[in-house]
Every structure is written in structure tokens, then in C-alpha cells.
Amino acid sequence: PDAIVIEHPRYAGGHLGATRVDEIDDPRFDFARVLDETFTALKRLGMESERIPLIPAGGINTHEKVRALLSLGAAAVQIGTPFAVTEEGDAHPTYKRVLAEAAPEDIVTFMSVAGLPARAVRTPFVANYLRREQTLQAHAKVRRHCTLWWDCLVQCGLRDGSGRAGQFCIDMHLAAALKGDVKTGLFFRGAESLPFGSAIRPVRELLHYLLHGTPRPEGA
Structure with a gap:
């Protein structure tokens, strides 16, 4: 490799x-x-x-x-996450704010439709889904086709009726996050705090901090 x-x-x-x-x-x-x-x-x-x-x-x-x-x-x-919220990052401004402003208790881990654990911010969609997760998994059933006809995953818990996997359309909710839709979006995020807290800073300042351990001097 x-x-x-x-x-x-x-x-x-x-x-x-x-x-x-x-x-x-x-x-x-x-x-x-x-x-x-x-x-x-x-x-x-x-x-x-x-x-x-x-x-x-x-x-x-x-x-x-x-x-x-x-x-x-x-x-x-x-x-990943520290660079995703930099000024130069091409993510939607709201996407950056959701990641940057998430408190520790807002970051949750759950089973994705891909059959793997996933970590994301507890948006209204995620909070609502987690309240119903066990019920949805208990009633999971094989569907004849993808709900959106996209088949974006080879293994999809929603389509394949896997009771141990997530029961939501991941493509639809990731697309909502991409557009900055906080209500229905799935915003993946790492568990740790960010180097500059909730501040959105330039890449050069992040690199300086990671390489030197101190904030980059103003105007440098």
C-alpha cells in the first residue's frame, strides 16, 4: 500500500x-x-x-x-473536522457553524445504515431518529428497492431490513447537511473539541497552531 x-x-x-x-x-x-x-x-x-x-x-x-x-x-x-470549519473550507457556512458550535453533549454515536457506528451532531433529525431508533430497528423489513431508487450503498440497513443497522436514508440527510439544512441534515463530526473553539479561522492559523503549539501572530 x-x-x-x-x-x-x-x-x-x-x-x-x-x-x-x-x-x-x-x-x-x-x-x-x-x-x-x-x-x-x-x-x-x-x-x-x-x-x-x-x-x-x-x-x-x-x-x-x-x-x-x-x-x-x-x-x-x-x-478532518478542524479543517472542515476553516474559512477556506468549501462547506456551507451553516455546516461549519453546526460543527464548530456543537457542545460535547451534542455529539452522538449511533449505528448507521451502512452497518457501522457513526458519529454526528445531534441535529433535530438525529435527535428524533434516536428517540425512535429501537422501534424502527425492531420493525425493519426488506424493501423491494431503495426508497429513492439510488442504491448508494451496497449494504443498506433501511433497504435490506437489517435490524442492527440504521433505519434512515443516509444520502438524503447528508445532502441536506451539504445545503446547510440544520433541521433534516446529518452532520458528521469528530468527538474532540476544536483548536479554536467555535471560531472559524484561516487554514494558515490552524496549521501554525498544529505545527508550533501557539496561535499565529497577527499579520504574520
Whole structure:
């Protein structure tokens, strides 16, 4: 592979690399452990680990975390939510505000229609869905076709009647978020606080903070 991204389901946003919501805090996902195990596996396979960058992702929101991961052998880090809310980001302004202004209690984890845990902001749609989730899953049934005829997923809990997966049209609600529709949108977001809180700042300031640990001087 050109690189391997190691995403921690306890911190990342969107779909998570675990089979159930109650697995996301499992110690087996901790970066130090996974990095060490991956280096060992590459060595056993006769592959040069130096030529395959390992890139941790999820919850990396400070200079100290970047340095700590690099010291463990990571070649780089992958950062999502902090860049999504920068001034230069092409997301809808409302999309940025929803992510930036979300309080810790507003960020929830639940089963997606894709059959994986997912993390998003508790918008009115998500709050309403979670109140009905168990009932909807208990009455899940196989449908003859996708509700919107799009079949955007090979495996869809709503279409396939999977009682362990989500029971909503993910494409429709992601599209609503893209348009800045807070009422019906599904806004994926990481679990951790943002480097500048609820402020929308330029990319250059975010990079300066992540690389140096201090806010970028005004006018620099």
C-alpha cells in the first residue's frame, strides 16, 4: 500500500472502524498499540515499514498530540473536522457553524445504515431518529428497492431490513447537511473539541497552531 490510515473510532467523525457502538472505547484501538502492532506485522511480512507511511486519524486537535504520534513512529497525521470549519473550507457556512458550535453533549454515536457506528451532531433529525431508533430497528423489513431508487450503498440497513443497522436514508440527510439544512441534515463530526473553539479561522492559523503549539501572530 502507498500508506495506511489508522483511525481511532473513539474520536473520529463519520463512519467508524468498529462493528458495534459499544466497541469504540476498546483499548485495542489505541494509537500506540496499533502503531506498534502494525510495525510488527509489516516486519513479519518482510515489508519495509519506512516505505509505508502510517497515518493516525481521529481526535488530533493539538500540537502536543501531533508530536506524540510522530514520536511513536507515525509518518503524518490525518485531521478532518478542524479543517472542515476553516474559512477556506468549501462547506456551507451553516455546516461549519453546526460543527464548530456543537457542545460535547451534542455529539452522538449511533449505528448507521451502512452497518457501522457513526458519529454526528445531534441535529433535530438525529435527535428524533434516536428517540425512535429501537422501534424502527425492531420493525425493519426488506424493501423491494431503495426508497429513492439510488442504491448508494451496497449494504443498506433501511433497504435490506437489517435490524442492527440504521433505519434512515443516509444520502438524503447528508445532502441536506451539504445545503446547510440544520433541521433534516446529518452532520458528521469528530468527538474532540476544536483548536479554536467555535471560531472559524484561516487554514494558515490552524496549521501554525498544529505545527508550533501557539496561535499565529497577527499579520504574520
